[in-house]
Amino acid sequence: MPLFKSKTKKLDKYSLKHGVGLITYDDPTSATSEQFNTIRINIQFSSVDKKLKSILFTSSAPSEGKSTVSNNVAVTWANQGEKVILMDADLRRPTVHKIFNVSNRVGLSSYLLGNASFEEIIQPTMVNNLFVITSGPIPPNPSELLGSMRTKDLLTRLEDKSDLLILDAPPANSVTDAQVLAAQVDGVIMVVPQGIAEKAGVAHAKQALETVHANILGVIMNRVTKEKYSGYYGGYYGGYYGAEKKK
Numbered sequence: 001m002p003l004f005k006s007k008t009k010k011l012d013k014y015s016l017k018h019g020v021g022l023i024t025y026d027d028p029t030s031a032t033s034e035q036f037n038t039i040r041i042n043i044q045f046s047s048v049d050k051k052l053k054s055i056l057f058t059s060s061a062p063s064e065g066k067s068t069v070s071n072n073v074a075v076t077w078a079n080q081g082e083k084v085i086l087m088d089a090d091l092r093r094p095t096v097h098k099i100f101n102v103s104n105r106v107g108l109s110s111y112l113l114g115n116a117s118f119e120e121i122i123q124p125t126m127v128n129n130l131f132v133i134t135s136g137p138i139p140p141n142p143s144e145l146l147g148s149m150r151t152k153d154l155l156t157r158l159e160d161k162s163d164l165l166i167l168d169a170p171p172a173n174s175v176t177d178a179q180v181l182a183a184q185v186d187g188v189i190m191v192v193p194q195g196i197a198e199k200a201g202v203a204h205a206k207q208a209l210e211t212v213h214a215n216i217l218g219v220i221m222n223r224v225t226k227e228k229y230s231g232y233y234g235g236y237y238g239g240y241y242g243a244e245k246k247k
């Protein structure tokens with residue numbers, strides 16, 4: 001199974017530096033944008049009994065594509081006419097403000113510390129129906145803030161105020177932030193870069209999420225190469241595998 005290949009390769013320097021950005025906004029008819037749309041549809045179908053109100057994206061290690069995938073999925077979701085709030089729940093290496101080119105003067109941390117109101121932290125974006133909450137200034141104690149009652153209440157309020165709340169979370173293995181948040185959302189999606197993620201790391205992250213009874217909806221294979229999956233002609237974003245299909 002490609003997910004568990006032991007021979008790993010390095011993330012290529014070019015894409016780490018330049019990335020793929022917000023391709024669903026910049027080039028909505030591209031094959032890659034189409035793949036994000038397929039991912040969105042598959043996520044919706046992964047929970048047919050209950051409409052998802054909140055989902056969190058994480059991965060085992062840093063720089064595996066959590067922000068890229070979650071931010072682009074947020075755009076495709078909002079394009080369907082649903083009101084989406086994308087929250088930067090990564091209080092250590094936040095990027096949502098950069099990707100959407102909005103101010104990060106106030107955001108999640110400001111609200112949690114009582115320095116900004118609920119209304120103040122929800123910012124509109126250039127995408128219709130899509131709102132973002134940036135990280136706010138980096139606090140000294142992210143895990144403590146994210147584990148607070150105030151965070152729990154905020155998530156409930158945001159779910160009420162939107163059709164879907166998407167959390168761009170930190171990696172699951174280094175700190176407890178993702179775990180703490182995963183327990184409070186309807187579904188969790190793991191981003192796994194094919195051939196880059198370590199098998200043991202992915203297993204450890206999955207276990208950490210299961211410990212807090214997170215509802216793991218599935219896995220998104222990132223950086224799937226053309227040769228391996230001839231069906232995916234954008235090259236990069238691979239399949240989305242619902243949790244029930246995993247062996």
Ligand SMILES: Nc1ncnc2c1ncn2[C@@H]1O[C@H](COP(=O)(O)OP(=O)(O)OP(=O)(O)O)[C@@H](O)[C@H]1O
Binds near residue numbers: 015021062067222
């Ligand atoms: N499929 C891809 N093809 C090319 N570049 C990619 C792909 N996925 C991610 N990248 C690039 O890799 C870099 C890291 O991606 P991203 O910021 O989404 O990862 P992350 O998991 O959110 O990282 P962090 O752990 O810092 O939050 C970015 O420059 C991004 O544009």
Ligand SMILES: [Mg+2]
Binds near residue numbers: 090
């Ligand atoms: Mg990120």
